[in-house]
C-alpha cells in the first residue's frame with residue numbers, strides 16, 4: 471500500500487564482487503527488494519575493464535529487458551538499484567546506478583538515503599564550473615570524489631564522505647573494487663553477506679535469502695568497506711558515530727523476513743503489537759491486522775491480549791499502479807480496490823484493527839467504514855507505532871506536514887476523522903524498549919518526536935529540493 475499512504479521508501483541496493491553469475495544474481499536480489507522502490511531499476515557491471523550499465527523506468531521486470539540482461543551476463547562484478555521517485559524526479563536520468571566515465575576510471579554509484587547538504591554542495595560545485603546530469607542529490611558524491619585530493623582512492627573516498635551530511639548507504643563499483651559506505655548515523659540499513667566465496671551487500675537480508683547467500687552482519691554507522699580480488703578491507707571514514715537507524719524500517723518498510731542484527735522484522739513487529747496490547751485497554755471479540763505489513767503486530771497483539779486473531783481484511787494483490795493516482799478521491803478509490811472486509815468474520819463483532827501507522831488517514835477511514843458496512847458492531851483502531859507528525863529528511867517520502875493527519879490534529883480529532891470507536895497509538899517509550907530488546911544501538915524517531923538526529927542543512931524536503939535543483 472506504499473502509494474496509498476504517502477509513505478514511500480526511496481531505494482534498495484545490492485552489490486556482489488567476484489561471482490560468475492553476478493548480474494543475474496543482482497537481478498534476483500533486486501527483485502526481492504522491489505518493495506523499496508518501484509519507479510526505476512538498474513544494474514552496472516564489470517569484468518575488470520570498463521563498466522557497463524542498463525537501467526529503465528518502472529518495476530524491475532519492466533525496467534530491464536532480456537537483451538539488456540544478456541549483455542551484462544558475462545561480468546563477475548555487479549551492483550544494482552531499485553528506486554522510488556518523488557513525482558518531480560521520475561526521469562530516467564535519475565534512475566540508478568549512475569555510471570560516470572572519466573580518464574582515471576569509471577564509477578558506478580548506487581545510493582539509498584538523502585544527503586541533507588546536497589543542494590549547498592551542488593550550488594558551490596556549479597559556481598565552480600560543474601555541470602550536473604541529473605537532479606539527484608546522489609550525483610554530488612561523484613563530483614566531489616573527482617575533485618578530492620589524496621594518496622589513494624580510499625583516502626579520496628573518505629575525504630568525499632566526510633563532506634556529506636545526512637543519510638547515505640552507498641554501493642560504489644570501480645573496475646578493480648567495490649566500495650560500500652554507511653553514514654555516521656546509520657540511518658538506512660546495509661547488510662554484508664557471502665555467496666560461494668563472493669562478498670555481497672544488500673539493503674535487506676531478504677536479498678541474500680533470494681540468492682541463497684549467507685548473511686554475515688549489519689554494517690556499522692561510519693563504516694567503509696572495500697571488496698576487491700585481494701579480499702575485504704574493513705575501515706571507517708569517520709571516528710564519529712551516532713547510531714540512529716530509521717524506526718520506520720522496522721515498523722513498515724523492511725520485508726517481514728528481513729533480519730536486523732539477527733532478528734527478523736516479523737519478530738520485531740510482533741513485539742510492537744504485544745507492547746501496544748499492554749497500552750490498549752479495550753475489550754473486543756476479535757483482532758485483525760491490515761495486510762500485509764500489520765499482520766505480525768496483530769499476531770503479537772492477539773497473543774498478548776488473549777483476544778482471538780482473525781483475517782478480517784483481505785488485500786487484492788493485483789491492483790496495478792495505474793489505478794493509484796494522486797488526489798483524495800482517487801486515493802479512496804484505490805484503497806477500496808485494494809482492501810475488502812470478510813463479512814462473516816466481522817459481522818456483529820466488536821473489532822480491534824491493528825495498523826502499523828497512520829499517515830493521511832485515508833486508509834484508516836476506509837477500513838473503519840468498510841468494516842462497519844460489513845456489519846461490525848464496534849471498530850477500535852490500534853496503531854503499532856506512535857503518532858506520525860513530522861516529515862522525513864532522510865530518504866523516506868512521508869509527505870509534507872499538511873498531508874500528515876496527526877501533525878495538526880489531536881488523537882481525538884484523528885479518531886473522529888477516521889470514524890473509529892477508539893484510537894490508541896503505541897508510545898515512543900515502548901517502541902524504543904522493543905528496539906533495545908533486539909539489540910538496537912539507537913533509532914531515529916524524528917517523524918514521531920520531531921527530534922531530528924542530523925541537522926537538515928538544506929532546510930528542504932527532498933521533493934522541494936528537487937524543484938530548487940531544477941531552478942523551479
Ligand code: SF4
Nearest residue numbers: 716717862914916917
Ligand atoms: S524521520 Fe522517521 S522515516 Fe525518517 S529516518 Fe527518521 S524514523 Fe525514519
